[in-house]
Amino acid sequence: MAGNRTTGRPARRSGARHRCWRQAGDLRSDQADRGQRLHCVVQLQRTLRIGGTERPSARLLQGRARRRYLRNRHGQREHFAADHHRQGTTRRTAVEDASRGNGMMRTDPAVSLAGSAARTARRRFHLPREITAIVALVVLVAAVDFLRPGFADPTNLLSLLVTASFAGMLALGMVFVLAIREIDLSAGWMFHLAAMFAVLLMVDGINPWLAALAGVGLGAGLGLLNGLLVTTLRLPAIIVTLGTYLMFDGLAAVIGKGHALTAVDQSGGFFSIIQGKVFGVVPIVLLVLTAMILAMHVALHRTRFGYRVQAVGSNPEAAIHAGIPVTWTRLQTLVLMGAISGLSGVIYVGFRGGIDAGEGSDFGLLAIVAAIVGGTSISGGHGSVIGAAIGMMIVQVILSGLVLSGVDASWATFVTGALVLLALLLDRLMRWQRAWRAERRQKLRPN
Numbered sequence: 065m066a067g068n069r070t071t072g073r074p075a076r077r078s079g080a081r082h083r084c085w086r087q088a089g090d091l092r093s094d095q096a097d098r099g100q101r102l103h104c105v106v107q108l109q110r111t112l113r114i115g116g117t118e119r120p121s122a123r124l125l126q127g128r129a130r131r132r133y134l135r136n137r138h139g140q141r142e143h144f145a146a147d148h149h150r151q152g153t154t155r156r157t158a159v160e161d162a163s164r165g166n167g168m169m170r171t172d173p174a175v176s177l178a179g180s181a182a183r184t185a186r187r188r189f190h191l192p193r194e195i196t197a198i199v200a201l202v203v204l205v206a207a208v209d210f211l212r213p214g215f216a217d218p219t220n221l222l223s224l225l226v227t228a229s230f231a232g233m234l235a236l237g238m239v240f241v242l243a244i245r246e247i248d249l250s251a252g253w254m255f256h257l258a259a260m261f262a263v264l265l266m267v268d269g270i271n272p273w274l275a276a277l278a279g280v281g282l283g284a285g286l287g288l289l290n291g292l293l294v295t296t297l298r299l300p301a302i303i304v305t306l307g308t309y310l311m312f313d314g315l316a317a318v319i320g321k322g323h324a325l326t327a328v329d330q331s332g333g334f335f336s337i338i339q340g341k342v343f344g345v346v347p348i349v350l351l352v353l354t355a356m357i358l359a360m361h362v363a364l365h366r367t368r369f370g371y372r373v374q375a376v377g378s379n380p381e382a383a384i385h386a387g388i389p390v391t392w393t394r395l396q397t398l399v400l401m402g403a404i405s406g407l408s409g410v411i412y413v414g415f416r417g418g419i420d421a422g423e424g425s426d427f428g429l430l431a432i433v434a435a436i437v438g439g440t441s442i443s444g445g446h447g448s449v450i451g452a453a454i455g456m457m458i459v460q461v462i463l464s465g466l467v468l469s470g471v472d473a474s475w476a477t478f479v480t481g482a483l484v485l486l487a488l489l490l491d492r493l494m495r496w497q498r499a500w501r502a503e504r505r506q507k508l509r510p511n
């Protein structure tokens with residue numbers, strides 16, 4: 065039988081915090097949430113603790129180190145699980161039943177340590193961040209439908225989804241940008257320039273598919289420009305993209321000369337596919353958006369790139385010590401934002417057949433609002449792709465509800481700015497709430 069420990073400290077003292085201190089001697093905490101988010105870097109095992117959850121980052125290792133880590137991973141799994149769960153742990157103890165004379169294994173609850181008080185941890189039920197956005201969306205739709213009967217009609221809601229899809233695609237990429245503690249203000253104009261470029265190529269007789277591919281490439285190139293400026297000048301992306309925002313605005317005015325651009329021949333397969341519907345009901349645009357949501361969600365939470373994005377946004381210094389290429393990750397994220405903006409722009413051209421002057425330039429701000437409303441914090445470290453899509457639908461319901469209420473369309477810009485401030489206030493309130501809960505748990509924790 066396992067002997068009692070001689071120490072009088074509770075079992076929590078041998079948890080992840082002190083084990084990481086012994087192994088690496090490098091304990092870092094994020095001051096943004098008062099030290100409650102622990103970032104502990106273990107150089108040998110490359111273990112990174114992000115957002116309160118310890119994740120062995122096998123994806124960060126390569127070659128012989130990766131194979132050695134995977135061989136040892138099975139033996140470490142129970143050790144990681146014991147530190148992750150807050151309630152009392154159980155341990156399997158091999159005990160011979162003296163009366164029966166066999167060697168059966170039984171699972172007994174952990175024996176209270178000598179000299180320590182028994183800890184009874186409460187189970188905490190945490191709802192996903194997206195639940196709040198879903199509830200807000202349902203309440204808004206019900207309120208607008210009460211004021212304007214027929215708003216919740218399935219046909220009208222389907223039309224709203226299509227309208228919100230193009231800015232919603234930008235919101236998916238904005239989740240990654242916000243997750244690394246950056247903001248891209250030029251996303252709307254990258255959308256517009258990519259759409260203009262694709263239309264101009266179509267007017268010159270280029271195959272629409274090739275023109276669309278060129279538009280996506282232009283968006284990625286503009287994102288690369290932002291990324292190079294951010295990483296080379298070592299400036300915040302919000303400052304750099306403010307400058308490129310004005311540059312792209314002026315470039316669009318010079319090229320478009322204030323006129324709408326329309327593709328001459330819209331009878332090709334590109335337009336028929338983008339404007340088509342599955343079974344005559346579901347637009348292709350919604351299927352593309354759904355596929356992007358699933359792909360981006362997997363990329364953020366199940367790939368090496370997604371882990372690196374969250375690590376960089378959670379604590380850049382700890383990420384550097386873990387061997388994560390912080391500069392390269394930021395560059396990749398901004399290029400991804402540009403490519404998604406370009407893709408959304410060419411799909412918009414295929415759906416509408418052209419683009420008006422300045423159309424879509426405010427999609428960048430709407431994407432920021434949607435991402436924050438959906439649960440992504442501007443303090444970085446985590447994000448919700450699904451929440452961003454729901455947040456964009458909330459924004460679209462608000463704007464459509466104002467129009468149906470008889471509010472002049474010229475107030476749309478004012479409402480957009482108000483939504484940005486409201487989203488920032490919501491993010492601040494969420495951070496205060498997390499800090500208050502963390503401080504309260506710290507006070508209730510036994511010594």
